């Protein structure tokens with residue numbers, strides 16, 4: 847895969863996440879508005895919006911880091927073992943920083 851192609855793909859994902867976060871922000875603001883004040887489901891909905899924003903923000907950070915790695919020449923190399931990340935994995939998860947083996951290890955780590 848060519849770097850330019852990966853970069854344009856990552857920028858596409860970046861834009862999509864920015865739009866998603868923007869929408870969630872508007873939604874959150876509306877939930878704080880007067881029309882929602884007396885609704886019992888507000889806190890639950892707020893939590894859902896927050897979770898969605900957090901997930902989008904986390905992914906956005908990963909995408910930004912992947913773009914930085916493209917520029918400093920470390921893209922596609924596992925941050926743990928320094929071996930090349932499986933091409934098929936990069937194709938489906940272009941923002942990943944780990945090979946399959948190490949991603950599995952990180953997934954098993956407890957989330958703080």
Ligand SMILES: [Zn+2]
Nearest residue numbers: 924927945948
């Ligand atoms: Zn690795």
